[in-house]
Amino acid sequence: MPNPIKLPEGSVCWPVAALSTAAQNVHHAQTCLHRPRAGDNVVSGVTRWERSYADSCAWIEWDWLEMSEGTVAQADPLNVRSNVLLLDERGRPLLSSRRRATLATLVYLLPWQGPVLDRLRLGDVGPRRTARSGPARARQRALA
Secondary structure, X not given: OOOOOOOOOOOEEEEHHHHHHHHHHOEEEEEEEEOOEOOEOOOEEEEEEEEXXXXXXXXXXXXXXXXXXXXXXEOOOOOEEEOEEEEOOOOOEOOHHHHHHHHXXXXXXXXXXXXXXXXXXXXXXXXXXXXXXXXXXXXXXXXO
């Protein structure tokens, strides 16, 4: 039996067929930096993108890591948090596995790296080391 999808209050429904249009109307809302911990100077953070409606706001957010100077990547491409309920062709909610994959595709379509790199340039994160030891190790450090 599939896991039920738990969404925050104020969820917004999007038909999967409208995903490419939704990607064009979503804008960068904020990017937060996580200060490196002592002994681990890898910079990471969270970025959020939104689409406003008359009475609600759809949002998606995900964690990222600085892999090298000028290069950022998602910490976990299938871990996209959102208040968006995706609906199939019949108007039924997608299974959680398909929802995760579809939201990952939406993130792929967004030009999110630019705003994150701008925030890194403006942010005072102190001395830092990039995650050169590979994505799996970097992901472990970011999630620890």
